[in-house]
Amino acid sequence: MGRLLTRVGLRLVGAVATLAAVSVLVFAMLHVIPGDPVEVMLGDSASQADRQALMLQLGLDQPLTTQFQRYLGGVVHGDLGESLLSRRPVAAMLGERLPYTVALAFAALLVAMLIGIPAGIAAAVWQGSLADRLLISTAVAGAAIPTFWLGPVLVLVFSLSLGWLPVSGSDSPDAIVLPVITLGTALAAVLARMTRGSMLEVLREPYIRTARARGVGPLRILMLHALPNAGLPLLTVLGLQLGSLLGGAVVTEVVFAWPGIGQLLVDSIERRDYPLVQGSVLLICAIYVLVNLLTDVLYAVLDPRTRVASA
């Protein structure tokens, strides 16, 4: 257990270092790339005096190094600054949007697991059958459908033609259904293929044959003997996917006007609201890095082999 803790500690240090580098990179990107927020906010017709006043107010007249010190000091204290447009703290704005992104991410992941894992297991058990081939074709096709096309088509069918669900937004509770289906089915396609491959590999192992020879029932073999081992590689995939989903499925959020972090990011980029862009990107990267770290740790806890191998 001590070794495990050391490993987790090392990974944690690595993750923090990565995030520190990310925050430097984000600051550099925003300040090196041309595009003047003052100009965007005031428009072309603004007087020179107004511009000066705004620059002063936003602290943009300070040298870059001073701005950077302020920014980094703020980040360390959890203060992400103020939005240039709404003048509200960035952290509070992110806090309002985060629950929407989290709800969407977990619901989509759940849908993907409920469809993808059973489908993948079934395809592996009846390998080569018509059902297997059908599933593989569907999964290959599913992976090629862009979300920003599937989304509008679902809206066309279920909202506009059938009138079952709202077109977009988040005002009614069933508004989450279409974005979840859009994201979930795309993930399910990937997950089904992974499950099938992983399951096929495990079912070829000698211990499965032994269990069969001892007369263990097929369902029991599948669920108690094969699935736990086949599930381990899936954990990594699920972790990666959850990480990127929690980072705001930007395109899907925009399609459905879902008020999550991704939508906030795109809006703030359009308006050149630098502190808001900075805050959103930092939060997204932090969540992503953290979820990946947790996945690794969970993997090490669940699979004793990785602990031995690393010792």
Next chain:
Amino acid sequence: MKSTVVVCAGFIIGLAAAAAAVGALAPLDITTIDLQRILYAPGHDALLGYDELGRAVLPRLLVALATSLQVAIVVVGCSALLGTLIGIVSGWYGGATDYLLMRIVDVCMAFPGLLLAIVLAGLLGAGLGNVVIALVTVGWLGFTRLARAQTLSVRQRDHVQAARVLGTPVTAILWRHVLPLVLTPLWVEASLAVAGVVIAEASLSFLGLGIQAPAPSLGSMIRDGTRYMLVAPHLVLAPGITLFVLVLAINLLGDAWRDRLGKPRA
């Protein structure tokens, strides 16, 4: 069955390339507005109908296809070149160089999915060149990791060791003895990356961060079409199905190639 699929996929990509070439070579009329035909449905006199401004959809689709393929080829080409170079250098020299380069890769990998490209494209401003820059910034990572891993194992091979003992200059060793052995999995990665870049470019354009109007892109055509979905569904269906079939065909060919090489994707 497998071979028919591959032949079909090859045929589709050939067709797309030919269509794109027509779109790129012959100056198609993509800006003329026919006010009588706003949102005109597809029919015998208008193959894919007209859009919300009264422009014919088919020539716009061809130009969008051409742009999409051009962006994909340029982005994958640059990513592969840059990524392979950095990966081989990193794997060959090891030590501090390797450590530094890999930490840069780590930082870029902390941005999930398209995030880095979205932010970059957004800040650089929309436009073809900036889209390419944004996508290469994300694209080189995969090639670097793959090339580095390959170089690490190839470096230990006898023929490379022999070349070193004989005093062959490093550039010659890398060019003649390492690169050829590193390339195979990179080709597969490249073929699959093309599909990824096609979707990525369309996504950026869909978000309004990619190709700018009036130049057509599959992504922006879908975005503009969604507003008229109920009256003119062909505006969303035509570019969407085109994109879907193109990506599917590229993926199928890439998969077939991977199976032929008999190596799982690293």
